[in-house]
Amino acid sequence: xxxxxxxxxxxxxxxxxxxxxxxxxxxxxxxxxxxxxxxxxxxxxxxxxxxxxxxxxxxxxxxxxxxxxxxxxxxxxxxxxxxxxxxxxxxxxxxxxxxxxxxxxxxxxxxxxxxxxxxxxxxxxxxxxxxxxx
Amino acid sequence: xxxxxxxxxxxxxxxxxxxxxxxxxxxxxxxxxxxxxxxxxxxxxxxxxxxxxxxxxxxxxxxxxxxxxxxxxxxxxxxxxxxxxxxxxxxxxxxxxxxxxxxxxxxxxxxxxxxxxxxxxxxxxxxxxxxxxxxxxxxxxxxxxxxxxxxxxxxxxxxxxxxxxxxxxxxxxxxxxxxxxxxxxxxxxxxxxxxxxxxxxxxxxxxxxxxxxxxxxxxxxxxxxxxxxxxxxxxxxxxxxxxxxxxxxxxxxxxxxxxxxxxxxxxxxxxxxxxxxxxxxxxxxxxxxxxxxxxxxxxxxxxxxxxxxxxxxxxxxxxxxxxxxxxxxxxxxxxxxxxxxxxxxxxxxxxxxxxxxxxxxxxxxxxxxxxxxxxxxxxxxxxxxxxxxxxxxxxxxxxxxxxxxxxxxxxxxxxxxxxxxxxxxxxxxxxxxxxxxxxxxxxxxxxxxxxxxxxxxxxxxxxxxxxxxxxxxxxxxxxxxxxxxxxxxxxxxxxxxxxxxxxxxxxxxxxxxxxxxxxxxxxxxxxxxxxxxxxxxxxxxxxxxxxxxxxxxxxxxxx
Numbered sequence: 001x002x003x004x005x006x007x008x009x010x011x012x013x014x015x016x017x018x019x020x021x022x023x024x025x026x027x028x029x030x031x032x033x034x035x036x037x038x039x040x041x042x043x044x045x046x047x048x049x050x051x052x053x054x055x056x057x058x059x060x061x062x063x064x065x066x067x068x069x070x071x072x073x074x075x076x077x078x079x080x081x082x083x084x085x086x087x088x089x090x091x092x093x094x095x096x097x098x099x100x101x102x103x104x105x106x107x108x109x110x111x112x113x114x115x116x117x118x119x120x121x122x123x124x125x126x127x128x129x130x131x132x133x134x
Numbered sequence: 135x136x137x138x139x140x141x142x143x144x145x146x147x148x149x150x151x152x153x154x155x156x157x158x159x160x161x162x163x164x165x166x167x168x169x170x171x172x173x174x175x176x177x178x179x180x181x182x183x184x185x186x187x188x189x190x191x192x193x194x195x196x197x198x199x200x201x202x203x204x205x206x207x208x209x210x211x212x213x214x215x216x217x218x219x220x221x222x223x224x225x226x227x228x229x230x231x232x233x234x235x236x237x238x239x240x241x242x243x244x245x246x247x248x249x250x251x252x253x254x255x256x257x258x259x260x261x262x263x264x265x266x267x268x269x270x271x272x273x274x275x276x277x278x279x280x281x282x283x284x285x286x287x288x289x290x291x292x293x294x295x296x297x298x299x300x301x302x303x304x305x306x307x308x309x310x311x312x313x314x315x316x317x318x319x320x321x322x323x324x325x326x327x328x329x330x331x332x333x334x335x336x337x338x339x340x341x342x343x344x345x346x347x348x349x350x351x352x353x354x355x356x357x358x359x360x361x362x363x364x365x366x367x368x369x370x371x372x373x374x375x376x377x378x379x380x381x382x383x384x385x386x387x388x389x390x391x392x393x394x395x396x397x398x399x400x401x402x403x404x405x406x407x408x409x410x411x412x413x414x415x416x417x418x419x420x421x422x423x424x425x426x427x428x429x430x431x432x433x434x435x436x437x438x439x440x441x442x443x444x445x446x447x448x449x450x451x452x453x454x455x456x457x458x459x460x461x462x463x464x465x466x467x468x469x470x471x472x473x474x475x476x477x478x479x480x481x482x483x484x485x486x487x488x489x490x491x492x493x494x495x496x497x498x499x500x501x502x503x504x505x506x507x508x509x510x511x512x513x514x515x516x517x518x519x520x521x522x523x524x525x526x527x528x529x530x531x532x533x534x535x536x537x538x539x540x541x542x543x544x545x546x547x548x549x550x551x552x553x554x555x556x557x558x559x560x561x562x563x564x565x566x567x568x569x570x571x572x573x574x575x576x577x578x579x580x581x582x583x584x585x586x587x588x589x590x591x592x593x594x595x596x597x598x599x600x601x602x603x604x605x606x607x608x609x610x611x612x613x614x615x616x617x618x619x620x621x622x623x624x625x626x627x628x629x630x631x632x633x634x635x636x637x638x639x640x641x642x643x644x645x646x647x648x649x650x651x652x653x654x655x656x657x658x659x660x661x662x663x664x665x666x667x668x669x670x671x672x673x674x675x676x677x678x679x680x681x682x683x684x685x686x687x688x689x690x691x692x693x
Contacts (some may be wrong), residue, residue, distance in 0.1 A: 014253070014268070015253035015254060015256075015259075015265065016273065017342035017343050019342060020382055020469070020585050021381055023582055023586075023692075023693040024586060026586060027582075030631045038691060040689045042257075044265065050459055061347035064192060065273055066253055066273055067269075067273055067509070068269045069271075071267060072268050074306035084343075087635075095506065095507065097507060098611060113449055115471075115472065115473040115506045116472055116506075116602040117601070118592075118593050119589065119593060
């Protein structure tokens with residue numbers, strides 16, 4: 001660690017407004033010592049990627065419950081790649097059917113957390129899988 | 135309610151019971167928890183007796199069903215005369231898909247329709263807006279113009295059904311489209327029955343589907359209330375909603391208090407339009423969640439009726455009994471459903487639905503067991519409708535009105551909730567009312583804190599979620615789920631483009647300009663919106679016109 005805390009962006013793509021999970025994750029990560037930025041609702045993939053770059057975050061948590069995950073999450077990954085961002089750990093959460101998970105992993109989403117996930121699981125996962133060394 | 139001498143005897147007997155009987159049992163069998171609490175934070179006693187309701191005056195505090203303060207029910211005969219309306223919320227895909235589901239539900243014995251709109255519609259966006267990408271028809275039906283609404287209700291006579299529309303900031307637009315469909319069917323607006331949710335305040339507090347700033351949003355809600363009061367006597371212009379407040383994480387008490395505070399705000403704002411309270415209050419309706427804590431939920435529904443009746447009578451001087459009625463739709467709590475072992479959800483829904491019935495709900499939506507995974511399949515929806523029918527026709531709970539009235543525990547809880555609700559209402563008033571509270575982030579913060587506490591209780595194992603933090607199985611979920619065809623978006627966008635190409639664009643421009651002028655003059659916008667939808671102006675165009683006048687809401691980020 002070179003003195004800076006791990007920076008996490010919690011983002012909500014899609015038009016849905018179910019932010020209970022996103023806020024709980026944001027608060028739990030903050031309590032766990034991460035530096036957390038929460039985008040607020042309804043961010044386009046473009047806006048999210050812009051924030052990832054501007055805020056120079058290490059981890060991106062995407063929360064979506066609208067059912068549009070197969071359109072929006074691959075789009076976020078594509079834009080990250082296009083912008084040369086390949087060292088940010090990206091995870092997703094929300095209402096995402098099991099059968100969609102392999103496809104999301106194929107495009108580079110490291111893990112998908114469904115309903116009933118304990119925040120500790122997410123924190124542990126981030127700590128074990130973070131790509132950047134600070 | 136009880137004889138004083140008898141109460142003295144009871145008090146002594148209870149002390150003796152605690153000293154002699156209970157203490158012995160505790161030695162052998164210590165209690166599982168140090169204290170037991172309901173979601174609202176009240177500590178629950180080991181047992182309740184007449185002592186706990188000693189201050190209760192039957193006629194003053196409970197009364198008979200159908201009489202003030204309506205604690206026991208707004209109707210004298212309740213379910214002995216008529217079972218509640220079984221209203222299953224549905225909507226997905228294109229208007230044709232939802233139209234088919236509606237016809238199926240009607241044929242299965244459902245008695246009222248309830249429309250779920252997709253996110254673009256809810257946010258006042260057209261299906262072809264760049265922000266709508268991937269969202270069209272996913273979580274509800276896509277309605278961009280009157281053409282979609284015509285297809286949605288094709289072959290369903292609007293004078294034979296009642297329709298509830300879950301729509302808020304764009305409610306004036308969707309109601310106008312419904313009115314226009316009615317006209318085409320030959321059903322005049324005064325004969326249309328149904329509900330628009332139209333509760334914009336709770337959007338800022340919890341649901342967060344905000345388009346306009348709070349003052350403009352409140353104005354639009356009141357426009358619709360005022361218009362319906364004057365022109366649509368059978369329409370419920372607003373469903374003042376605690377459901378979303380609860381689902382966002384609030385306790386039962388917060389749900390109750392914030393919802394009532396919103397209700398008070400709408401009443402005040404509508405009276406400012408020069409309407410008499412008894413002209414519009416009878417058509418106000420409410421929408422609550424039914425969560426897991428069985429007795430607390432029942433007490434909450436009873437308390438809601440009592441608080442509202444007192445407010446309407448004493449604060450707003452309502453004269454009509456109907457103005458004092460708190461009529462409620464209840465939906466079982468979505469956030470209690472688990473993705474793990476989904477069949478367990480059928481049991482949760484049954485308990486919650488039963489609480490709603492014992493609480494005296496007028497209509498009920500029972501969730502489906504697969505909703506933590508996706509939108510429900512037809513089979514799952516049937517199970518939840520059957521759950522309601524089993525409660526209604528097999529359980530016997532409908533044979534008498536308010537069967538839990540007089541339960542020491544339920545009455546104690548009801549009174550506690552009533553008192554604490556009034557305390558919250560005072561606090562909200564002192565901070566300048568609901569709109570001020572929203573701007574200060576008061577409600578948002580209160581709810582986020584409760585949501586966090588709830589999650590921490592689950593993570594620490596203090597709150598058991600069967601199948602999640604206790605009795606978990608290591609298994610992959612295997613239930614069939616509803617998938618929305620990718621084609622839906624393409625078809626819907628195509629249809630919208632066709633409508634926009636074929637309509638008279640000159641008239642659309644004209645009517646949008648008239649709407650803008652009316653908004654600038656602060657007139658009631660309903661007639662102008664109705665004029666605009668009739669020439670197939672789209673929801674996106676109408677919303678954009680209003681955004682130009684009112685501006686857009688900027689989310690207050692609290693976590």
